[in-house]
Amino acid sequence: MHKVHKGLAAEGAGLAGDRVVAAGSAARVLVAATARALRGLDCADLGHPGPVSRFPGAPEPVRRAAVTRAAGRVALTVAQVDEVDAARVARWFVEQYPRQRYPGVLLGSPHGATAHLAMALGVPWLPAGFEMTVHWTDGAVDRPGAALEHGAALAPRLLAGNADLHLRQVHCPASRGSLAGATVSLAARWRALPAAYAQFLADRLLPGAPVLLLRDVRTWPVLERGAGHDFQMGCPGSGLDPVDFHPDSHALRQVLRSAGGDAARWQPPEVSATAGYAEHGVDSGFELTTRHWAASREHPMHRVLVPRPAALSAAVADLYRGWLRAAGKTGDRLVVECGRLLDPWQVVRAGLVPYWCENATRRAVDEAEWWLAGSEAFSSVDVLPEPPGVRSPALAGLPQWLAVAGFGRRRRALDRTAARGYPVTSVPTRRATEVLRTQPYDLPAPPPLGVDEALAVLRDSGGNQGLLVS
Secondary structure: OOOOOOOOOOOOOOOOHHHHOOOOOHHHHHHHHHHHHHOOOOOOOOOOOOHHHHOOOOOHHHHHHHHHHHHHHHOEOOHHHHHOOHHHHHHHHHOOOOOOOEOOEEEEOOOHHHHHHHHHHOOOEEEOEEEEEEEOOOOOOOOHHHHHHHHHHHHHHHHHOOOOEEEEEEEOHHHHHHHHHOEEEEEEEEOOOOHHHHHHHHHHEOOOOOEEEEEEOOEEEEEEEEOOEEEEEOOHHHOOOHHHHOOOOHHHHHHHHHOOOOHHHOOOOOOOEEEEEOOOOOOHHHHHHHHHHHHHOOOOEEEEEEOOHHHHHHHHHHHHHHHHHHOOOOOOEEEEEEOOEOOHHHHHHHOOEEEEEOOOEHHHHHHHHHHHHOOOOOOEEEEOOOOOOOOOOOEOOHHHHHHHHOOOOOEEEEOHHHHOOOOOOOOOOHHHHHHHOOOOOOOOOOOOOOHHHHHHHHHHHHHHHOOEEO
């Protein structure tokens, strides 16, 4: 059983928040990292090595078996689905933050740059949803139709006690590997501002403090299954396109082979797909109720629409460079983070500029290279490539990561621990902390940015990349 940290689990019925929210999921990691940064702490206690990290030379069948066993230890059992309480999850998120008054708040889609933006502003970040994984005992990575049926049986039980949720089931062997055949992944979105969030904002925001809503507006084909439950095969984070999940796709055959499946058995559900926001989108009801709450209490609200992760990553990196230089620092040292490998506190402590890659796909790394090519050169570039734990034709190779580090004029560093066994091993979040702790101190930290100043930079820097700030 996953350990429940004292003081983080709220009182009430149902499972504790840290038992419900998937281990290693984006919302979980980003809340933990942001809350620690606002306390002046790093991420040295976050994450633990996955089982495959201890066997870098293990054969693929052994590796897949180890991954499946590990997933079984942390995923919800089918019986525990009835004990999920989304209200308790919301309380768990807000209770991780220091009890103080804040000059603003960030809400919405998970994105690593939001943790850095929150740190620069001195404000909390709260997700508009969370992810869960549930056992699928007779599952198979190459049976998306069966995965949908299993999820359809779970959805009514989850929604019966959580009418304020919408469930997006994601079956993506390209990003989850063999885990897609051992568990089902459910991305839960709140359809309204949770009561715990509303109370937190009422108690902790300074008068007139702005509310910023960040929305991931990437789209993906979605299969409507029933009230409150829909399904998507693949995801934008896989680095593949929707067409790549067709049975005749060469990329799909490669993915399934590495995950222990067979493309000949891949049969998509017989349901027509329509375009919709992908799994990290924000429910329209969440935005409407947040806007109503803010207006009724005279808190200005702004939206930041993110068409692709790199647009926000580049804008926040540019923001940090200007913020550091305004405080008399060089703003000349870059760290390229990836996935869960980030540490907002250590970045500020060392006076670094952070650029976050959503994952280790070629698409994400290409965009980091394009941004670097168009930016003023950095004296040093440190690169933290998170091994995804799976094989896929969409992944960037180590030479491409080395090319990113090569943009540094004097220092060019690729973390060897993360690179060892790449791409199929795993490293914990705290590995980023271990690497960044070796950077020289550059204190004191700059004074917090004002929200209006930050929005102006995001408009100016992100506008040509499609970032929309309103």
